Amino acid sequence: MNSHDSQSNVTLKDVAAAAGVSLATVDRVINGRPGVSDKTARKVNSAIERLNFQPLAAAAELARSRPSRFAVLLPGGDNRFMKDIADHIRAQAPWFRARRITADILETNVFDADTLATELAALAGRYEGVAVVALDHPRVRAAIDDLVDAGTAVVTLVSDVPSSRRAHYVGIDNIAAGRTAGSLIGRFLGGRAGRVGIVTGSAALRDHAERLFGFGQVMAEEYPAVTLLPPVEGRDDPQQNRALVTRLLTDTPDLVALYNTGEGAAGIGAALADAGAARRILCVGHELTPDSRRLLLDGTFAALVAQDPGHEARSMARVLRALVSGRPIVPGQENIRVEVILRDNLP
Amino acid sequence: MNSHDSQSNVTLKDVAAAAGVSLATVDRVINGRPGVSDKTARKVNSAIERLNFQPLAAAAELARSRPSRFAVLLPGGDNRFMKDIADHIRAQAPWFRARRITADILETNVFDADTLATELAALAGRYEGVAVVALDHPRVRAAIDDLVDAGTAVVTLVSDVPSSRRAHYVGIDNIAAGRTAGSLIGRFLGGRAGRVGIVTGSAALRDHAERLFGFGQVMAEEYPAVTLLPPVEGRDDPQQNRALVTRLLTDTPDLVALYNTGEGAAGIGAALADAGAARRILCVGHELTPDSRRLLLDGTFAALVAQDPGHEARSMARVLRALVSGRPIVPGQENIRVEVILRDNLP
DNA sequence: AGAAATTTGATGTGCGCAACTCAAAAAATG
DNA sequence: CATTTTTTGAGTTGCGCACATCAAATTTCT
Numbered sequence: 001m002n003s004h005d006s007q008s009n010v011t012l013k014d015v016a017a018a019a020g021v022s023l024a025t026v027d028r029v030i031n032g033r034p035g036v037s038d039k040t041a042r043k044v045n046s047a048i049e050r051l052n053f054q055p056l057a058a059a060a061e062l063a064r065s066r067p068s069r070f071a072v073l074l075p076g077g078d079n080r081f082m083k084d085i086a087d088h089i090r091a092q093a094p095w096f097r098a099r100r101i102t103a104d105i106l107e108t109n110v111f112d113a114d115t116l117a118t119e120l121a122a123l124a125g126r127y128e129g130v131a132v133v134a135l136d137h138p139r140v141r142a143a144i145d146d147l148v149d150a151g152t153a154v155v156t157l158v159s160d161v162p163s164s165r166r167a168h169y170v171g172i173d174n175i176a177a178g179r180t181a182g183s184l185i186g187r188f189l190g191g192r193a194g195r196v197g198i199v200t201g202s203a204a205l206r207d208h209a210e211r212l213f214g215f216g217q218v219m220a221e222e223y224p225a226v227t228l229l230p231p232v233e234g235r236d237d238p239q240q241n242r243a244l245v246t247r248l249l250t251d252t253p254d255l256v257a258l259y260n261t262g263e264g265a266a267g268i269g270a271a272l273a274d275a276g277a278a279r280r281i282l283c284v285g286h287e288l289t290p291d292s293r294r295l296l297l298d299g300t301f302a303a304l305v306a307q308d309p310g311h312e313a314r315s316m317a318r319v320l321r322a323l324v325s326g327r328p329i330v331p332g333q334e335n336i337r338v339e340v341i342l343r344d345n346l347p
Numbered sequence: 348m349n350s351h352d353s354q355s356n357v358t359l360k361d362v363a364a365a366a367g368v369s370l371a372t373v374d375r376v377i378n379g380r381p382g383v384s385d386k387t388a389r390k391v392n393s394a395i396e397r398l399n400f401q402p403l404a405a406a407a408e409l410a411r412s413r414p415s416r417f418a419v420l421l422p423g424g425d426n427r428f429m430k431d432i433a434d435h436i437r438a439q440a441p442w443f444r445a446r447r448i449t450a451d452i453l454e455t456n457v458f459d460a461d462t463l464a465t466e467l468a469a470l471a472g473r474y475e476g477v478a479v480v481a482l483d484h485p486r487v488r489a490a491i492d493d494l495v496d497a498g499t500a501v502v503t504l505v506s507d508v509p510s511s512r513r514a515h516y517v518g519i520d521n522i523a524a525g526r527t528a529g530s531l532i533g534r535f536l537g538g539r540a541g542r543v544g545i546v547t548g549s550a551a552l553r554d555h556a557e558r559l560f561g562f563g564q565v566m567a568e569e570y571p572a573v574t575l576l577p578p579v580e581g582r583d584d585p586q587q588n589r590a591l592v593t594r595l596l597t598d599t600p601d602l603v604a605l606y607n608t609g610e611g612a613a614g615i616g617a618a619l620a621d622a623g624a625a626r627r628i629l630c631v632g633h634e635l636t637p638d639s640r641r642l643l644l645d646g647t648f649a650a651l652v653a654q655d656p657g658h659e660a661r662s663m664a665r666v667l668r669a670l671v672s673g674r675p676i677v678p679g680q681e682n683i684r685v686e687v688i689l690r691d692n693l694p
Numbered sequence: 695a696g697a698a699a700t701t702t703g704a705t706g707t708g709c710g711c712a713a714c715t716c717a718a719a720a721a722a723t724g
Numbered sequence: 725c726a727t728t729t730t731t732t733g734a735g736t737t738g739c740g741c742a743c744a745t746c747a748a749a750t751t752t753c754t
Contacts, residue, residue, distance in 0.1 A: 190537020
């Protein structure tokens with residue numbers, strides 16, 4: 001059984017012959033160059049479909065000698081997950097090279113809307129494709145739309161701006177991620193009642209807010225026996241998280257679980273260790289980092305809800321390339337999974 | 348910050364100039380053609396490294412006009428997961444086409460060692476790359492090694508034959524998968540004592556056996572309060588599974604959980620529904636299929652441990668291509684994850 | 695009708711490499 | 725030394741496409 005009947009090697013020449021036109025005309029149709037009548041364009045397109053013509057990617061890349069330029073706008077600072085993404089993007093250098101793509105990684109303060117919007121505006125005309133970890137703010141949305149209007153392919157990364165006209169979002173469904181964390185905590189508690197503490201980075205970040213929303217949803221629906229404490233904001237900083245969790249532990253005698261929507265797991269681990277409560281309090285957090293891996297292995301964290309930064313880096317590259325060079329996006333390959341990581345399936 | 352300093356467009360010509368030899372000699376070294384002295388080869392290789400030369404994939408593919416032929420040997424029958432893999436491979440047709448690769452999907456009875464070994468032997472010389480869902484049996488191992496000796500790149504798919512000389516294994520760590528299922532059941536039980544029933548496809552299959560091993564390991568180490576019943580074999584058949592689970596339910600009053608190492612989830616769901624025990628017995632199974640998805644959504648199954656057939660199909664293709672054309676394998680991209688799927692993070 | 699604008703054809707060049715041939719140079723051999 | 729063998733150089737060709745250019749044919753406008 002052959003998986004595809006016509007391994008046909010259909011070339012542009014064949015299309016031209018089948019359509020009864022010249023190579024130049026086929027080229028004009030395919031590459032959207034001006035000066036082709038509708039009738040002829042239809043003839044060509046029908047021939048393309050009839051012959052199932054698919055351009056040989058290698059030849060197209062080779063011929064298109066002008067490289068594509070991509071920019072990736074990431075948050076500065078010491079966020080480990082973002083550093084992982086940056087590393088994975090850099091690790092793709094050979095992939096980019098082979099496809100004649102240059103990728104610049106730019107760091108900025110994505111938490112300030114004005115700064116981010118200004119940075120985005122500065123990219124217009126200098127890049128064919130832009131990926132950005134975006135703050136969901138009207139000014140940022142406007143900057144994204146301006147870029148799109150200028151003909152730049154824009155994708156959001158990790159944190160989305162759904163109301164903008166970005167072509168694609170590369171990242172997980174954070175509501176589903178929050179729900180997943182909720183289900184894990186609910187089931188792991190096995191019917192025990194008590195209070196659950198929530199440590200978040202900042203409620204102003206869309207991804208964190210969505211996780212909180214999904215988490216609260218599940219807990220209210222499915223586990224009414226547990227009470228959620230109001231979220232405390234630690235800005236993903238281990239020091240702050242440590243102080244916050246220490247306070248939670250002393251103030252809440254019936255604390256049974258902790259949910260951390262962001263980073264800074266080390267601070268939570270430290271606070272729990274200080275209080276000698278490390279394996280008594282059920283902890284679930286997000287993202288796999290050296291810290292969270294350690295805490296998962298020693299039993300402090302029961303589970304992590306994670307997204308694969310390598311997958312996201314590669315997906316971003318593929319999607320941008322597809323958008324810029326007008327080729328199809330393989331559906332399914334670009335869906336980033338909400339992963340559940342236990343000690344036993346640690347990658 | 349540019350992610351790679353030398354977007355250098357180093358070509359073969361540059362390498363030749365730097366090494367002080369001709370293009371033909373560089374070509375001989377790179378493509379392993381005979382007639383080059385060691386000294387010259389060293390000069391060329393050092394120039395390649397010094398300039399960080401990386402061949403432009405597009406040009407290489409374009410020039411190598413002879414297509415590569417791959418074969419994928421899958422089990423026949425009505426295994427849903429295998430059908431999914433086959434579908435995902437077929438869905439890659441454009442990817443193959445663009446890279447001048449033909450991929451034949453062959454079905455066979457992989458459960459019979461002689462049949463499988465004969466099939467494998469028949470592929471020698473006809474394909475550059477072979478992927479096979481392999482039974483771990485001495486005759487199969489010998490057949491794989493013969494293929495490798497004949498110069499064919501061989502990868503195992505889903506189920507490995509570690510003792511063979513296959514170049515790569517595309518699939519999950521099934522011991523880790525079994526451990527993950529064990530941890531999920533253990534934690535979800537939340538300290539409750541009782542008996543756990545195990546339904547397996549066949550203990551003769553390496554992947555199922557490894558899952559059982561990992562599962563038993565975790566349960567013995569971490570959850571001594573629960574007792575494992577001896578595994579019953581249903582051959583992944585819903586009808587058999589239904590009968591087996593019905594018997595388990597009547598024979599075991601203190602049954603608290605069920606672990607299904609393979610397919611046929613529908614049979615388990617039916618038996619539980621018959622007995623009105625659907626949400627009382629904790630169920631964990633493997634692989635995401637329409638049946639298991641439904642049972643996860645209606646709460647019969649608490650979680651699934653899964654592998655992504657799309658990822659495996661794509662990984663297989665990339666690995667085979669890398670092996671056949673001597674290009675590097677991106678580490679990390681080819682590690683298939685052991686996924687945990689709850690109702691909330693269902694893709 | 696003629697002039698202008700639009701549409702199409704014909705043809706060429708080059709992308710970087712693989713694969714090949716043939717001859718020249720260098721090294722090893724008798 | 726001459727002769728064989730090995731090694732190297734210098735080319736050519738073609739892969740399929742993108743991107744030009746210029747001329748010819750056709751349509752549209754005045």
